[in-house]
Amino acid sequence: MRAGSPRLLREINDRAAIDTLLREGPLTRSDLEYVIGLSKPATAQLLTRLEQDGIVVKDGVRGGGRGPRAQLWSVNGAVAHVAAVDLTPHGAEFAIADITGKVLTEYSAPLPVEAGADVAGAFREATVAATASANLALDDLKHVVIGAQGALNPKTGHLESAPHLPGWSGFDLPGKLSEALGVGVTIENDVNLVALEEMISGEAAELRDFVLVWLSEGVGGAVVVGRRLLRGATGGGGEIDWLRIPGTDGGESGRFGDLVDSPAIVELAARHGFRGDTGWAVVGEAVRSGQDGQAFLAALARRVAMGVANVVSVVDPETVLLCGEVSRAGGAVLAGLVAGELHQLVIPRTPVGLASVPGNPVRAGALHSALSVVREQLFGLAPATAVPIS
Structure with a gap:
């Protein structure tokens, strides 16, 4: 074995132990021993070493059963x-x-x-x-x-x-x-x-390719291909608000963001008899109104789908996820309408869902x-x- 190898192995084992404790929370020595595959003496030495370095700390004990309770270990948050x-x-x-x-x-x-x-x-x-x-x-x-x-x-x-x-x-x-x-x-x-958070703990945890569409005060987007964000040469990858789309409702062609930001949604809602201060307020009211809100929601879905279609045609993602206050207010009703409109515009039958990370x-x-x-x-x-x- 070449010189330095024992030290390298210690570093690898330390890293594995720290990673496990960060991911799984407080663990006993035997739990850690099982996960990282070390012997009982080696795991005990590892914990002693990391405790002396201030990286891990004792974190209570695990009860249950007869006999002594097992010491729990965790990474030192400080x-x-x-x-x-x-x-x-x-x-x-x-x-x-x-x-x-x-x-x-x-x-x-x-x-x-x-x-x-x-x-x-x-x-x-x-x-x-x-x-x-x-x-x-x-x-x-x-x-x-x-x-x-x-x-x-x-x-x-x-x-x-x-x-x-x-x-x-x-x-x-x-x-x-x-x-x-x-x-x-x-x-x-x-x-x-x-998009990063959705990959870690949300609807995109198992996806490799997806598009995220943010509908709130304004509109934004993120494109993920092979679980990597498409950033672009100048950082503008996913800036879908600047897409140019054909005119809707008899209007001239324009910027996507000007058609689906909060003021534009409020204006569109007023044409259909719904009034409010924000896009998410009028969308939520339309959803609660049932059939009476369908015409407005369909018109909004058509606008959203026209912008999303441009991205889907190029990227062909597994899924489109809607997020932001407007998307949350529209829920499954709006997502379903957007999917229907999208499938009239592009060949892929790309599902349209909702992002799920709370807060x-x-x-x-x-x-x-x-x-x-x-x-x-x-x-x-x-x-x-x-x-x-x-």
């Missing part, structure tokens, strides 16, 4: 901390978590969006407040991932396709924020993060991304999926 952020024109939603993924605090803060604003300074202040609410300091963070409504150009670091966030555009955004915080910052498209899927995806970065840095662990996260 080893590192991360921040996940959902950035919108209305502000930022933070989640601060430890290395195990346990969320220590959630925090909301308004942030400036206007051109010329000191967005880096404002973001630093908000991040300091968020970490303080978890009884941490800024330098306790190892990485920050921000989900933003735009496309980050990997060559320049500029946030593009984001007219609603003018103050965050026109400069190296991750570079400036990293400098302001003193910690690495990754900027990711918000819908890409939703804030953008922030959840950002959290998984941040954890993947730090776990790879500290432990050499591969990301939870094949999707590149930086």
Whole structure:
């Protein structure tokens, strides 16, 4: 056996043990021994070594049966901390978590969006407040991932396709924020993060190729091929709001996003006798109205399908998943209508379903991304999926 091999084997075994404890939670020594395939003495030595290094800690005992109760072990959450952020024109939603993924605090803060604003300074202040609410300091963070409504150009670091966030555009955004915080910052498209989360814990867990369509205040998309996000040369892969589609309802051709954003849906609903302040409000009312809402929902589904058809014709995915407030309000009714309209426009009989990750899927995806970065840095662990996260 060549020199250095025992050390290499220890590193491999340590990595396997840490990965198992992160995935499966607190385990006994015998549980860990079974999963990673080591002998009882080797597993005991491994746990002692990792405990001395501060990587694992004793975490209670497992009861049941007669005799002594078995000691449980888990990864020490205090080893590192991360921040996940959902950035919108209305502000930022933070989640601060430890290395195990346990969320220590959630925090909301308004942030400036206007051109010329000191967005880096404002973001630093908000991040300091968020970490303080978890009884941490800024330098306790190892990485920050921000989900933003735009496309980050990997060559320049500029946030593009984001007219609603003018103050965050026109400069190296991750570079400036990293400098302001003193910690690495990754900027990711918000819908890409939703797609990542769907692959980890949602409807796309078993899919290799799918398209995600976000319908909310605006429209966005993500394209996954072979379980890898299609990002494009300038980061604009999946930016379906800029698709040009034929005129609908007697109108001229235009941008897809202008036909299915919240104001456009509210206007379309008014023509059919439904009134409300947001697209998801009028769609929800139409669904509850049963047959009376069918004409409006069919017209909306036709608009959605015309944009989706362009992507399906090129990508031919296994499934199209609808997400966002409008999609949630429309539910299975809207998804079924979109599928019917889509199948009139393209050859593939692509199913149309609903994304299933609850809560804030953008922030959840950002959290998984941040954890993947730090776990790879500290432990050499591969990301939870094949999707590149930086």
